[in-house]
Amino acid sequence: MSVERTQGSCLAIRTLPPLSISRCSHSSVSLDNASCGSPTWMGKGLTCVCFKRKGTYERVYINLTPLQEERQRRLKHRMKVHFDASRPDHQEALRALWSATYPDQELHGLVSDQWKEMGWQGRDPSTDFRGAGFISLENLLFFAKTFSTSFQHLLNKQGGKQVAWGYPFAVAGVNITFMIMQMLDLDATKPRTFVRAVFLQMLSENEWTFDLLYCIAFVVMDKQWLERNATYMEFNDVLKSTRSQLEKELLMDDVLRIEDMPSYSLLC
Structure with missing residues (x-):
């Protein structure tokens, strides 16, 4: 730029x-x-x-070009879909998330104590999607399938700094989706920040830009969490710091694609 x-x-x-x-x-x-x-x-x-x-x-x-308008429209539609536990496709997405996360463990049911292992608040993960909707499940599934090594590293802290405390992994993922939605302000009739403008340019280059930005945000959040030795009570502060880091990188002169963001290199 x-x-x-x-x-x-x-x-x-x-x-x-x-x-x-x-x-x-x-x-x-x-x-x-x-x-x-x-x-x-x-x-x-x-x-x-x-x-x-x-x-x-x-x-x-x-x-906006017709392509950008269409991709923005699709993304806005995704953001407005609420999680519905009665829909077969939403149920299947949950099962797919479990399979991608724990490929060697059989899931006993969509309501089960097993979900707590992944960092949901209770036995029924559907109750945790209220803030961000179905797209937050899509984001987790995209992360698990696209960057499985990073996903498992964050989930299990493999090879990294071990902590006696931490954040609930899955619930943190839902909060990250909601944070990005707020940062991009896509529901606004008129754009209010240059961050959104840069994002729309990236979206024209790659339709999966939102999902990729989510993956970047997750690894940035985890990195900052460990560097701060943060506690659960500091989660919101870490999330705010993560947002600031993303905004800073998106506005860098040489960042024209999502892959140009410095923190993209953290994904594997």
């Missing part, structure tokens, strides 16, 4: 095409008028938003 000064106080931020992002600061814009601006800014696939930063308001313009 390169930054180029244009007329007046405007900065144009250029990324890989076809995503076009521009930024203009206007100290005279009031908060009440910060939703958008002149209708002349609007066009098909073009959105803009003003937000306050260091005493001024900045407008973010994102011109």
Whole structure:
């Protein structure tokens, strides 16, 4: 990503095409008028938003391609699907998660004390999906299948620093999904951060960007947890720190794809 000064106080931020992002600061814009601006800014696939930063308001313009719009729509749909224990496909996803996590152990039932081994709060994991929905189960399953070594390492702390305490693995995964959803703010009508703009560019390169970002977030969170010798009471602080690290990496000049993020190298 390169930054180029244009007329007046405007900065144009250029990324890989076809995503076009521009930024203009206007100290005279009031908060009440910060939703958008002149209708002349609007066009098909073009959105803009003003937000306050260091005493001024900045407008973010994102011109989405049809591909980006479609992939964003699909992701938003995934985010709105609630976990339904009565649906056969949701039941099958749970069984698949168990098989990917414990391939040598037979699951005795979708409600069983066995689930506590994975870090669910009780015998029925379906009760823990309320915050993030079915996509949080999809994220865990994606992690378990795509980066099985990292997944098992985090689950069992194999070869790493052993701790006498820790975080509930599966529940932590649900919280990470929810954190990323908040960070990207995809439910907002208009984008409010450059992080979302960068993510949408990455999404055009790889449809699985959200799931890959989830895997990165998990290993970053675990790394920070161990480095801090954190306790369960500090989980929210570690999660906030993880979000800050992700945002920092996403906004690096040389990060144009999800694989360019420095912490992607932690996955194996």
